[in-house]
Amino acid sequence: MEFNVNQNLDQEIQQMKNFYNNGLDLVVDRLGKEPYTHVQNSDLNVETIETDILQVFNDISIL
Amino acid sequence: MKDVENENYSLSMQKLFSSKNSPSSRTSLPNLNGEPIFNVKQMDVASPFIHDLLEVDNPYTARNISISLEKEILNSSLNYEEKISLLSLSSGTHVVPDFIINDGINKIEDKIYTGQNPDFQITGCSINMRSVMADAVVGFAGGALAGCYAGATAGTVAFPIVGTVTGCVSAGMVGGAGGFLTGATYSIASGLLLTCFR
Numbered sequence: 001m002e003f004n005v006n007q008n009l010d011q012e013i014q015q016m017k018n019f020y021n022n023g024l025d026l027v028v029d030r031l032g033k034e035p036y037t038h039v040q041n042s043d044l045n046v047e048t049i050e051t052d053i054l055q056v057f058n059d060i061s062i063l
Numbered sequence: 064m065k066d067v068e069n070e071n072y073s074l075s076m077q078k079l080f081s082s083k084n085s086p087s088s089r090t091s092l093p094n095l096n097g098e099p100i101f102n103v104k105q106m107d108v109a110s111p112f113i114h115d116l117l118e119v120d121n122p123y124t125a126r127n128i129s130i131s132l133e134k135e136i137l138n139s140s141l142n143y144e145e146k147i148s149l150l151s152l153s154s155g156t157h158v159v160p161d162f163i164i165n166d167g168i169n170k171i172e173d174k175i176y177t178g179q180n181p182d183f184q185i186t187g188c189s190i191n192m193r194s195v196m197a198d199a200v201v202g203f204a205g206g207a208l209a210g211c212y213a214g215a216t217a218g219t220v221a222f223p224i225v226g227t228v229t230g231c232v233s234a235g236m237v238g239g240a241g242g243f244l245t246g247a248t249y250s251i252a253s254g255l256l257l258t259c260f261r
Contacts, residue, residue, distance in 0.1 A: 009137060013150055020158035020240060024167075027248045031174040 100207045100235065105149050108139050112153075116196050122160035125196055129156035144232060151236040152203060155243040159199060163192075163251075171251050176259070190254035195247050202246020203239040210238020 101109065112132040119125045132153040136146050168190060211231040 009143075009146060009150070012147055013133065013154060016151055016154035016240070017158055019237075020155055020244065021162075023241060023244045024158065024162055024248070027244050028167075028170055028174060031171060031248070031252060 100204060100211070100239070101149065102145070104141060105145050108135055108141065109149055109152065113200060116156060117193065117200065119196060120192050122163040122192060125192065126157055126160040126164070129153050129160070132156065148232060148236050151240055152200075152243070155199065155203065155240055155247075156196070159195070159243070159247045163190075163195075168251065168255070171248065172255055172259070175252055175255060188255050188259040190251050190258075194254065195250040198250035199243045199247035202242035202244070204242070206242020206245075207235040207239030209242070211235030 109132065112128055112135065116125060116128050119128065133150065136149045136153060139146070141149070172188065211234055
């Protein structure tokens with residue numbers, strides 16, 4: 001996504017909302033993946049939730 | 064990473080969670096004011112709305128607040144870049160309540176329950192909207208700090224979906240958006256886990 005100063009603000013807002021919507025799909029999709037599944041059988045497990053969060057943030061890489 | 068940079072980053076995070084143990088701290092704002100997230104002028108515009116946002120009890124009100132914040136930003140005397148970075152926050156506060164209104168809770172519930180646990184209950188499952196928005200805003204602050212830190216020190220940062228962005232402001236915005244989403248989503252998930260399984 002380019003934050004282009006030549007675009008008008010309405011376009012920027014729409015672009016951001018699209019980003020948020022796509023991001024939501026990604027994050028929600030991650031909820032169904034391992035290692036989250038065994039949370040269902042073992043009550044609330046903070047450790048596995050943290051692992052899942054880390055998985056999302058691991059996708060943020062520094063070039 | 065250098066020790067000095069780590070120290071600076073740690074200090075910033077400490078500021079973020081620097082609420083005091085006093086009755087008034089219950090309603091204090093997450094620390095978004097101060098570089099590199101938002102400057103004083105930006106916070107002057109955003110503070111009343113963030114304050115209201117942290118008091119909401121339903122997604123419709125949260126969405127209305129985001130619309131008001133967006134108008135306020137567009138009509139403000141802030142420069143283009145200042146508006147853009149604040150609009151990143153207002154966009155999140157619009158999209159997340161929209162998601163909740165449009166069956167988002169059930170989507171998350173479906174993801175965390177596959178039908179294997181006999182103790183799972185459907186009725187009585189609930190989320191705390193105030194917690195969701197607070198977690199989202201704190202997530203935004205943390206993500207913006209982390210993104211800005213990466214952008215300022217590494218130059219170019221790669222994010223899922225977006226691709227690469229350059230510099231503190233852009234990386235901070237995208238990082239903030241990611242933090243907002245994960246904060247809100249995990250708050251909803253933990254709310255459901257606590258109420259559906261207990």
